[in-house]
Amino acid sequence: MVADPTVRTGARALAEQCFTAVCDVHDAVFAQPPFAWAPQMATENSEYLRRLMDDPTFGFVLAEHRGHLIGYAFGHRLPADHGWWNDFTEPLPDDLTAEWDGRTFALISLALLPPWRGLGIGGRLVRELLAARNEERAILSVQPTAVATQAFYRHLGWHKVGRKGPLEGVVPPYWDIFIFTVAPPPSHRQ
Numbered sequence: 312m313v314a315d316p317t318v319r320t321g322a323r324a325l326a327e328q329c330f331t332a333v334c335d336v337h338d339a340v341f342a343q344p345p346f347a348w349a350p351q352m353a354t355e356n357s358e359y360l361r362r363l364m365d366d367p368t369f370g371f372v373l374a375e376h377r378g379h380l381i382g383y384a385f386g387h388r389l390p391a392d393h394g395w396w397n398d399f400t401e402p403l404p405d406d407l408t409a410e411w412d413g414r415t416f417a418l419i420s421l422a423l424l425p426p427w428r429g430l431g432i433g434g435r436l437v438r439e440l441l442a443a444r445n446e447e448r449a450i451l452s453v454q455p456t457a458v459a460t461q462a463f464y465r466h467l468g469w470h471k472v473g474r475k476g477p478l479e480g481v482v483p484p485y486w487d488i489f490i491f492t493v494a495p496p497p498s499h500r501q
């Protein structure tokens with residue numbers, strides 16, 4: 312296979328063009344081990360993506376080969392009153408959990424179809440998504456069983472800040488939270 316995918320960065324309009332394909336890639340990837348999966352997650356994901364696309368801070372990047380979607384990443388800026396820092400198994404430092412508008416980007420979903428893995432495409436999706444941002448840091452949640460995914464993020468410079476859970480009604484009930492410093496904080500925050 313020749314690894315010559317096209318990577319495109321955008322927002323709502325780009326995601327709209329391939330909405331169904333994004334949902335199909337999501338379901339194909341996350342319905343397989345090592346990920347925990349429940350049937351309602353397909354609908355939940357598509358509805359969540361629809362809501363995120365309405366957020367003016369939504370960011371999206373895709374990889375395609377010969378017109379077929381092979382991978383994607385998307386996220387958005389977190390509002391200052393988001394609940395990501397709740398429900399950790401261990402307390403977190405105040406300087407980590409302090410938020411202000413524009414501080415944090417959340418990488419919500421990233422997936423690449425299996426035949427295309429190990430070719431540098433997933434790393435490129437993450438880099439290109441973050442390169443288009445102006446928040447100072449990014450966070451994401453990853454399932455504890457996704458050991459290879461966690462190693463991938465560590466390799467890209469992310470680090471784990473802790474584990475959330477147990478989260479009632481959430482599959483799986485525990486999630487690991489990773490953080491990446493995109494840019495130094497503005498001087499008035501130092």
Ligand SMILES: CC(C)(COP(=O)(O)OP(=O)(O)OC[C@H]1O[C@@H](n2cnc3c(N)ncnc32)[C@H](O)[C@@H]1OP(=O)(O)O)[C@@H](O)C(=O)NCCC(=O)NCCS
Pocket residue numbers: 340420421422423424427428429430431432433434435451452453454457458459460462463466467
């Ligand atoms: C995670 C995923 C997107 C990675 O994509 P990929 O294209 O296989 O990764 P890349 O080839 O771009 O790897 C980028 C770098 O990470 C390194 N890397 C990849 N997997 C690694 C691992 N398990 N351990 C250590 N390093 C790893 C690569 O060697 C590469 O290093 P380099 O840039 O120094 O050469 C892909 O495996 C995937 O879709 N997995 C299933 C879905 C998933 O886990 N999504 C994230 C949920 S939070």
